[in-house]
Amino acid sequence: MTDAAELRRLTKELLAAHPPATTDRLDFLRARFDAGLAWVHFPQGLGGLAAPRSLQPVVDAELKAAGAPDNDPRRIGIGLGMAAPTILQYGTEEQKRRLLRPLWTGEEVWCQLFSEPGAGSDLAALGTRAVREGDGWVVNGQKVWTSSAHVARWAILIARTDPAVPKHRGITYFVCDMTDPGVEVRPLRQVTGEAEFNEVFLTDVRIPDSRRLGEIGDGWRVAQTTLNNERVAIGGTPIPREGGMIGKIAATWRERPDLRTHDLHQRLLGLWVEAEVARLTGVRLRQQLVAGQPGPEGAGMKLNFARLNQEISGLEVELLGEEGLLYDDWTMRRPELVDFTGRDAGYRYLRSKGNSIEGGTSEVLLNIVAERVLGLPAEPRTDKDVAWKDLAR
Amino acid sequence: MSAQSEPGLLYSEEEEALRAAVRDLLTDHCDPAGVIARTESAAPHDVSLWKALCGQMGLAGLLIPEELGGQGAGHREVAVVLEELGRAVAPVPYLTSAVVATEALLGCGADDLLRDLASATTIAVLAVGLHTAPGRDIDRVRFEEGALRGELTGIADAAVADVLLVPADDGGLYAVRAAEVTVTPQVSLDLTRPLARVTLDGVTGRRLGDTEAAVRRALRAGAGLLASEQLGLADWLLTETVRYLKERRQFNRQVGGFQALKHRLARLWLEVAGLRAAARNAADALATGEDTDVAVAVAQAYAGQVAVHAAEEALQLHAGIGMTWEHPVHLYLKRAKADSIAYGTAGTHREALAALVDLQAP
Numbered sequence: 001m002t003d004a005a006e007l008r009r010l011t012k013e014l015l016a017a018h019p020p021a022t023t024d025r026l027d028f029l030r031a032r033f034d035a036g037l038a039w040v041h042f043p044q045g046l047g048g049l050a051a052p053r054s055l056q057p058v059v060d061a062e063l064k065a066a067g068a069p070d071n072d073p074r075r076i077g078i079g080l081g082m083a084a085p086t087i088l089q090y091g092t093e094e095q096k097r098r099l100l101r102p103l104w105t106g107e108e109v110w111c112q113l114f115s116e117p118g119a120g121s122d123l124a125a126l127g128t129r130a131v132r133e134g135d136g137w138v139v140n141g142q143k144v145w146t147s148s149a150h151v152a153r154w155a156i157l158i159a160r161t162d163p164a165v166p167k168h169r170g171i172t173y174f175v176c177d178m179t180d181p182g183v184e185v186r187p188l189r190q191v192t193g194e195a196e197f198n199e200v201f202l203t204d205v206r207i208p209d210s211r212r213l214g215e216i217g218d219g220w221r222v223a224q225t226t227l228n229n230e231r232v233a234i235g236g237t238p239i240p241r242e243g244g245m246i247g248k249i250a251a252t253w254r255e256r257p258d259l260r261t262h263d264l265h266q267r268l269l270g271l272w273v274e275a276e277v278a279r280l281t282g283v284r285l286r287q288q289l290v291a292g293q294p295g296p297e298g299a300g301m302k303l304n305f306a307r308l309n310q311e312i313s314g315l316e317v318e319l320l321g322e323e324g325l326l327y328d329d330w331t332m333r334r335p336e337l338v339d340f341t342g343r344d345a346g347y348r349y350l351r352s353k354g355n356s357i358e359g360g361t362s363e364v365l366l367n368i369v370a371e372r373v374l375g376l377p378a379e380p381r382t383d384k385d386v387a388w389k390d391l392a393r
Numbered sequence: 394m395s396a397q398s399e400p401g402l403l404y405s406e407e408e409e410a411l412r413a414a415v416r417d418l419l420t421d422h423c424d425p426a427g428v429i430a431r432t433e434s435a436a437p438h439d440v441s442l443w444k445a446l447c448g449q450m451g452l453a454g455l456l457i458p459e460e461l462g463g464q465g466a467g468h469r470e471v472a473v474v475l476e477e478l479g480r481a482v483a484p485v486p487y488l489t490s491a492v493v494a495t496e497a498l499l500g501c502g503a504d505d506l507l508r509d510l511a512s513a514t515t516i517a518v519l520a521v522g523l524h525t526a527p528g529r530d531i532d533r534v535r536f537e538e539g540a541l542r543g544e545l546t547g548i549a550d551a552a553v554a555d556v557l558l559v560p561a562d563d564g565g566l567y568a569v570r571a572a573e574v575t576v577t578p579q580v581s582l583d584l585t586r587p588l589a590r591v592t593l594d595g596v597t598g599r600r601l602g603d604t605e606a607a608v609r610r611a612l613r614a615g616a617g618l619l620a621s622e623q624l625g626l627a628d629w630l631l632t633e634t635v636r637y638l639k640e641r642r643q644f645n646r647q648v649g650g651f652q653a654l655k656h657r658l659a660r661l662w663l664e665v666a667g668l669r670a671a672a673r674n675a676a677d678a679l680a681t682g683e684d685t686d687v688a689v690a691v692a693q694a695y696a697g698q699v700a701v702h703a704a705e706e707a708l709q710l711h712a713g714i715g716m717t718w719e720h721p722v723h724l725y726l727k728r729a730k731a732d733s734i735a736y737g738t739a740g741t742h743r744e745a746l747a748a749l750v751d752l753q754a755p
Contacts, residue, residue, distance in 0.1 A: 253752055260755035268752060269743040273694040280670035280691075284402040291403060300663045369662055370655035374635050377650035 002040070002051035004058045010049075011037060011062040020068040029071055029105040032063075038071075038104045042088065046100050054290045071106050077338070078148060079103040079110030083156050085229045090173070090214040090222050099154065099175070111152035113143040113176060113200055114223070118393060120145075121364050123158075124167045124220055125383075125391070128202060130159035130174065137161075137174065137212075139182075139205040145358070149185045149198040151336050152178045156226060157207075158219045163389040170388055171219035175211040182206070192350045193330040196338055227360070228298075238286060239279060245312040245348065246275035248341060252319060259319050268319075271312050278304040299365045299373075306355035306362055309340065313348040320345055400677040400688075401469075402670055408473045415452070415477040418445055423481045425721035431484060432584035432724075438553045443485045446474075447513035453491045454511030461504055462511035468614065472621035472676035479625025482724045484585040486550035488622060490516045493615040497558050500607030501566060506556065517568075518554035519611055520591055522547035526737025527612035527689070528745065533604070536561040540595040541569065549735075551576045551589035559593065560604040567598030583731035585724060613689055616736035617679050620672035620692035623700035626729050627665045630703040630722070634658065634710050654710065661706055668699045687749050693742040697733030704729040 018031045032038055033047045037059050042048025063070075071080075080103070087099055102108040119126040128141025139159055149155070155176040162170035176183070182205035187195030214222040242250055253260065253268060282301055317324040328344040340351055356362040370376045383391055404412070422442050431437055447453035455471050457463025464470075471492060478487055490510065494517035498507050509515035521531050524547060534543030541561055551557065557574060559567045575592040601607075635658060638649030648654060671692040678688030704726040708715040715722045733739065747754060 250750075250752060257753075257755070260753075262755055265747070265752070265754050266740075266743070269694075269747055272750070272752060273691055273743065273746065274667075276691050277667040277671045277695050280400075280402065280674050281667050283399060284670040284673065287399075287401070287403050293403075300666055303663060304667070363656070366656045366659040367652070369659035374655075374658055374662060376635065376639065376655050376658065377647050379650065379652060380646075 002049045002055070004055055007037070007040060007049075007051065007055055007058050008062060010035060011059050015063070015066050015068065020066060025069040026105060026107065028069055030101070032068075033101050033104055037063075039084075042100075046088070046096055047104050071104060076103065076106045076109060078112050079106075079108070079154075082112060082226045082229050083110045083154070086156065086173075086213065086222060086226045087175075089225055092210075094210070095175070095213070103154075108153040109148055109151050111146050111149045111155045111178070111200075112226070113146060113149075113155045113157040113202075114226075115145045116142060117144050121361055123223075124171065125388075125393075126158060126160060126171065127393075128157075128159045129163075130161050130172060130207070132161070133206075136206050136208045139174075139176070139202045139207055141202050143200040143202070144188070144197075146185075146198045146200050147196060147338055148336070149178065149200050150187065150334055154178060155200075156213075158223050160388065161216055161219075164387050165217070166385055167383060167388040167391065168220045169217055171223070172216050173213040173219035173222040174207050175213060176202075176205065176207055177211070180205055180207075187332075187334055189332055191353065192347055193332060195332060195334045238283070241276060241279065243279065244275070245309050245316075245341060245352070246272055248345070248348070249312055249316040249319065252316065252345075259321060264315070264319055267315055271308065271315060274304075275308055275312065278308055299360075299368045302359060303362055303365050303369075306352075309348075309352040309355050313345060313352045316345040317349045398683065400674050400681075400684075402673040402677065404473065404673075405469075408470060411470055412473045412477055414450065415446070415474055416480075418442075418450070419477060419481040419483060423483050425482075425724065428482060428484060428585060428724060429718070429721065437484055437584060437587050438486065438550070439484050440553065442483060443487075443516075443553075444513065446485060446487070447491070451511075451513075452487070453495075453513045455491065456495050456499065457507050457511040461507045463507070464511075468618060468679035469673075469676045472618055472672065475618055475621040476625035476628070476672075479622035479728075480629040482585050482626070482721070482728050486516055486518065486553055488615060488619065489518050489550040489586075490554070492618055493611045494519045494556075494558055496614040497566065497607045497611035498601070500610040501602035503568070503601045506568060506601075509556075515555045516550070516553055517556040517558060518548060518550050519608070520545045520548050520551070520557045520559045521608060521612070523549040523586075523588060523731075523736070524734050524738075525612060526741045526745070527609050527616055529737070529741070531560055531604075531608060533560045533562045534593050536563040536565065536567075539597065541567060541593045541598050542595055543593055545591045545593075546579065547588050548576075548591050549586050549588055551591050552578055552587060557591060558601070559591075559598060560608060561598075564603055564605070565600045566602055566604040566607050568601055569593065569596055569598040573597075581731070583727045585728055586731065612736055613685070614679055616693045616742070617675035617685070617689035619732060619736055620668070620675050620696040623696040623729065623732050624665070624668050624672045626725050626732070627661075627668060627700045627703035630700075630707040630725055630729075631658070631661055631665055633722075634661075634707045637711055657706060657710070661703055664699045664702060668696055671695050687746065690742045690746045690749060693737060694739045694746060697729075697739045700729040701726075701733050 014035045018028050036049040038047035040049050040051040040056050041053035043050055116126050130137040130139045155178055157174045157176040158171050160170050161172040182203040184201040186199045188197045188199050189195045327346040371378055452474055454463030455466040459465040497519050534541045554571050557569045559569050573596045577590045579588045581587045641648045675688045675692035678685040707722050714720050
């Protein structure tokens, strides 16, 4: 078993062999991956050392102190947080070896081809078809709300391979090469004025069977791995007190006594308390994960995060008064990074409206909490034993 | 903001064992029907339960050092006990005697009284109104020619106290035997933690030390650990309401299957999860002495609304049966509402935070 002392020794060895000051950023990241210090809980040869996940901070702290480059998890969030754990669990040896290293270093960006115009919260209703042809599949359909599709090298994709069985059973999970012919990415302009999302049209896209993840027809189960990791990723990063949106408005409050009113003060203090409680709930969740008692608070963290972001950014626009009537820039752009707190208060307010929709709507997450945590009965269903092709659309 | 070391927000195995022992005892000796019957009697406190908790289990001495006969445990363990007492709305003076009065005595170094409290032969109560927040002005009796005179109101659990810790206008905190004062019950919203008026008519007390620091310390611990009692209340209310809504059928379905109700309960669960983190954080901060003022203020700025919301939702979702005297939800509603005022309202604690975290008023 690799312990903290051993990890510290290996990290020092890496730093000695590749001094950050004189080593190219990507070369350093590749060397770190090869040394097993990328995600220490991954298997040997795949960026890890099969060490306890809780020891990763030991490595991170050493590297940070030495000024080593990081792999910018914001840019590669979908790859790191969602694709990687799914590939690790369901991928073949060959898939893991080909895909994980450039994913981790950020050389290859990933996107997620899940949602469709007709299948949002009811994701399993998806209609993108994959038809078997020789040693591969031919895919046709349309996906939507795809962050980073315009910069992505790879996509995780779910498509319908058997329309004759009930909807959850006829789905298969693939890795799609975004550079293949037939993949067309169109920007989707949002309320913020930016096009951070895209529509993706798939026309006769040929995917070799070697890029299937998991069994044919088992895609829904594979997708659960991705979706569970999505919610953990959203609530899983430790933040200091006043991290995130509340820090922005607190800073404005301190710097701008001219804006203060008693009503705004009361509301600010109320939200400050709620943000601190949400932060502590996240601390407790991570302590449970480290102690091996995974709690169901993950869905709850996402719900808190969405509601608080919206309330805090809404208050911030109001606090700014006359300046709140202005907006920094309506230019249509296609940013490479998703940044909730970047730009002005008006942007934060508008962007945060997406927080209760992306990664599972708040309504769906409340159902998940009610049914899986509290054990309350599910809504009556009319689609359970009906073949997908016979469902009304 | 300065960086804090991370608080321990989970329960240790020892704490879980302590919880199990307290819950077993309460399951056997503190059923809701019994608590309701007791509130209507002349003796609302459950003295035999108190003896079992504090005599047999030694829980009165958790905060008291071992050399004084206590357990030398800490605030984290006390918080677990309070969660369980909250779950049962147990009518015992644990928060007032084993926490608030004990902290005041620790602040004064009153070792002999602490020994008496640890051995559960004495119940002590701080004679400061239950509504008082830490750091706020308090009512005091007059100290004239060596005797204490005056009247103090809103004193929780004074009816069962053996000793009252009385603040006087000379700045001293005095220990007074209950037999020497007049304790008159007030009609209280919360029948399980009744208030009383305490009248001192020229009584001689023993000066323990200075009031200011001892009372502030006592009320801060009371406020911080009250959050764990509120967590216990909210946890019971949520659990019972979920159980009831799985059983109750209307329109040929379990009521708990209707989305409008599921979402209300899921939101309540979220609030309770937040309260658990905030309450554990306050208990841990009291134990370690780090970040204590902020942790206590955050917990009390949050806990009251959650416990009251849980009680109000529980009553509404139990509908007609929730409105009856016979169903225990009213005990929880009354305790939760009273707790939202005890040791300072949420608003008072938010005001304290404004200064602590530099978010000044206009």
